[in-house]
Amino acid sequence: MKFFFPDSQDLIDPSFDFARERRSTTRKRQRDDLYAHEVFASTPFDGFLVSKGIVDGYGALGSRYTLAQRHRLLRLGAPEFFRIDQASRKLSIMGDCGAFTYVKEDEPPYSVEEVLDFYGNCRFDYGLSLDHVILLYKPEADARDASRDLVPEAMRARRELTLRLAKEFLQKHKSGRYSFEPMGVAQGWSPMSYASSVKDLQKMGYRSVALGGMVPLKTPELLSCLQAIHDVAKPGLQLHLLGITRTEHLKEFARLGITSFDSTSPLRQAFKDDKDNYYTPGKNYTALRVPQVEGNPALQRKISSGEVSQDVARKLEKACLEVMRLFDAGQRTVEEALSVLMEYERFYDPGSKKMHEAAYRETLTDAPWRKCPCDVCRELRYHVVLFRGAERNRRRGFHNVWTFHRQLEKQLGLRQGSAA
Amino acid sequence: MRNELRLPAIEVKQSPGKTLYTFAVDGKLVPKFAAISRVRRKDDGGLTGYQRPEVLSHIDEIRNYLESNSPMIPNAVVVAFDSRVKFRPDPKALGSKYARPGILSIPFEEDASDDKKPGFVVDGQQRLAAIREALIEEFPVCVTSFVTDDVSQQTEQFILVNSTKPLPKGLLYELLPGTSARLPSALDRRRLPALLLERMNLDEGSPLQGMIQTATNPRGLIKDNSILRMLEYSLNDGVLYRFSLSEDGPPDVEKMLEVLHAFWTAVKEVFKAAWGLPPKKSRLMHGAGIISMGLLMDAISDRYRDRRYPSAAQFATDLLPLRDVCRWTTGFWDFGPGQQRKWNEVQNTSKDIELLTNYLMVQYKSLVWSRATSIAESPTSKEDKKRKERK
Numbered sequence: 001m002k003f004f005f006p007d008s009q010d011l012i013d014p015s016f017d018f019a020r021e022r023r024s025t026t027r028k029r030q031r032d033d034l035y036a037h038e039v040f041a042s043t044p045f046d047g048f049l050v051s052k053g054i055v056d057g058y059g060a061l062g063s064r065y066t067l068a069q070r071h072r073l074l075r076l077g078a079p080e081f082f083r084i085d086q087a088s089r090k091l092s093i094m095g096d097c098g099a100f101t102y103v104k105e106d107e108p109p110y111s112v113e114e115v116l117d118f119y120g121n122c123r124f125d126y127g128l129s130l131d132h133v134i135l136l137y138k139p140e141a142d143a144r145d146a147s148r149d150l151v152p153e154a155m156r157a158r159r160e161l162t163l164r165l166a167k168e169f170l171q172k173h174k175s176g177r178y179s180f181e182p183m184g185v186a187q188g189w190s191p192m193s194y195a196s197s198v199k200d201l202q203k204m205g206y207r208s209v210a211l212g213g214m215v216p217l218k219t220p221e222l223l224s225c226l227q228a229i230h231d232v233a234k235p236g237l238q239l240h241l242l243g244i245t246r247t248e249h250l251k252e253f254a255r256l257g258i259t260s261f262d263s264t265s266p267l268r269q270a271f272k273d274d275k276d277n278y279y280t281p282g283k284n285y286t287a288l289r290v291p292q293v294e295g296n297p298a299l300q301r302k303i304s305s306g307e308v309s310q311d312v313a314r315k316l317e318k319a320c321l322e323v324m325r326l327f328d329a330g331q332r333t334v335e336e337a338l339s340v341l342m343e344y345e346r347f348y349d350p351g352s353k354k355m356h357e358a359a360y361r362e363t364l365t366d367a368p369w370r371k372c373p374c375d376v377c378r379e380l381r382y383h384v385v386l387f388r389g390a391e392r393n394r395r396r397g398f399h400n401v402w403t404f405h406r407q408l409e410k411q412l413g414l415r416q417g418s419a420a
Numbered sequence: 421m422r423n424e425l426r427l428p429a430i431e432v433k434q435s436p437g438k439t440l441y442t443f444a445v446d447g448k449l450v451p452k453f454a455a456i457s458r459v460r461r462k463d464d465g466g467l468t469g470y471q472r473p474e475v476l477s478h479i480d481e482i483r484n485y486l487e488s489n490s491p492m493i494p495n496a497v498v499v500a501f502d503s504r505v506k507f508r509p510d511p512k513a514l515g516s517k518y519a520r521p522g523i524l525s526i527p528f529e530e531d532a533s534d535d536k537k538p539g540f541v542v543d544g545q546q547r548l549a550a551i552r553e554a555l556i557e558e559f560p561v562c563v564t565s566f567v568t569d570d571v572s573q574q575t576e577q578f579i580l581v582n583s584t585k586p587l588p589k590g591l592l593y594e595l596l597p598g599t600s601a602r603l604p605s606a607l608d609r610r611r612l613p614a615l616l617l618e619r620m621n622l623d624e625g626s627p628l629q630g631m632i633q634t635a636t637n638p639r640g641l642i643k644d645n646s647i648l649r650m651l652e653y654s655l656n657d658g659v660l661y662r663f664s665l666s667e668d669g670p671p672d673v674e675k676m677l678e679v680l681h682a683f684w685t686a687v688k689e690v691f692k693a694a695w696g697l698p699p700k701k702s703r704l705m706h707g708a709g710i711i712s713m714g715l716l717m718d719a720i721s722d723r724y725r726d727r728r729y730p731s732a733a734q735f736a737t738d739l740l741p742l743r744d745v746c747r748w749t750t751g752f753w754d755f756g757p758g759q760q761r762k763w764n765e766v767q768n769t770s771k772d773i774e775l776l777t778n779y780l781m782v783q784y785k786s787l788v789w790s791r792a793t794s795i796a797e798s799p800t801s802k803e804d805k806k807r808k809e810r811k
Contacts, residue, residue: 068653075722294476303473306460310473
């Protein structure tokens, strides 16, 4: 089972100096920055998933690319733009439309030609047909005597549209002599409707199918859909699971014929989750929050209005960084470090119900970064568990991706053909 | 523990009842005798103080400068003292009608609380904070002070020094090429683009000679900002990037100018009718035109990747097929179904620049790039090989 890492231009700046929190003045974005596969000696994924929605930006969601970067990507293609020759294994690049970005629209905002053109210019290895997400799960609609009203016509229309677009996509892929592997997208609202979509796509001639819109499903719901699909899948059908958040059931996914999936969870949890920020094989730890005084809007407002003292805020912030430095050098105990961290937390978030104390104590006591062999932890040491600016948080995200990938290989057994 | 700083100072009588004392002191000592009066509301709703909080990013920039080689901060910090501070003129020294040297004594206590300090910083809190944070032994600064027991006088001076109009950005950009010191990051980054702009505007034989509007060339047609953005895009993601990669050496400015000359000469040639008119009459001379054309320069250069950069003739060959699909001065752009745009309705907004660029790229791909036979699958380019092995 292959793991694709969804791109949203997550890079780290190697010139960033953690002691002084400064970067090189000559740094060029993206050019001098590093992708995860340029950071680790062994690349922690099998490919990238690049979304048209992320590259172009859609609606309120701005693009993660500058205009000039976007056109460089379209001119030279993703393999060169992403510098995949720097990876330790052969990476594949998959393209999709990012259907969740336009889920509120009646129709997808792109034409099939536009999408094919985008995939072609980007020189992707795989391209997903244009689709429209169905935000509804109604397994009871599968019952023999179910009323048709259980599923609104607008949702049925979305499934029909997705299939129609898949057909058009395949035809134009052929006539346009595109060289990437086309993948049909299946949408549905129940096990049967998904299975029926997959059947139709197989009939059209697709040998690879991606399953869309499953992100909001609970695990049992997801598994019953996969079972229904598994029952209709022809031998050799490649099945990609789009956007998986629960990664603990990968073994079962593999058993049900899933050959690849993508997930942003390992990266995002590093700086979005309330408690699971730092992955280890055994369990996840909470990162130690030391927000920048200037980066914390609530605190900034209190300072500007004169409610709290900026000097006190900065002293507490600095004390946290200093105590962590000393703690890692073995000159402070867990409790000493903890009391400094908690003092700052009470200051910037006085009404906090988060109760970080126990979680922090665990992180400090186990000091998991000292045992982690990954390139990020080796270089960054304790900074990796500081929940602070983008440079630290993203590196922790990279560490999570690496840890996750290692677990994946362990669970599924080392795969053939993974380059050294 | 009462201490006293005794400093050589000059007393200046400026106007009736207004006397200044100017002196030099290590900036790291100032917080010992001068407090920052932060603005806030008291419990009864009354206003107290006037200073805003420190701006860390600004302080960081000053601090970087202070830690560079031989920094200089010539402008004085302004401090208001209460009447505990005394000036004693030196009877033996030479004075003038309005100025006389002497000794200023400033009483202070170690670690006194703010309300016990005799002085308040009226202007210069970011500079003083940067000196406080900087990893340097000491840094003497000039201080201009006045004595008053009246807070409203401090507030008035604070408002007066902080209500000046900032310099126009264009003038700053024009001054950049003549400097080499470490400047704030935002300006530092624009130094090379500003230098290229200056050369294109001044060099004999440059296709853009005298055409770029700057503080000293107000009659230029093209806004300096349009040119700067075009250059920044190319320096980061286009053909100019190739010449910024000399192994840690300085960027190859002359090569960059050769490319720019070649391309804009070709543009001038191919789009003769739209060239040299004010932006109101020709969208080619306008932000959207300049920036989208710059991105086209980068695209053409990538089609000719096997050479260092295309010649003016090659640029012109590739631009020529686009002449019929451009509407710089009249007619309607055909940006696709339901996207008819009158020539002068293309605005200088990021949305319109993107629309125009996408259109030109699609046209270029279909009229030129895709038709050209067997453009070799690009081998790894030189610039990638030059990327330092950082693993």
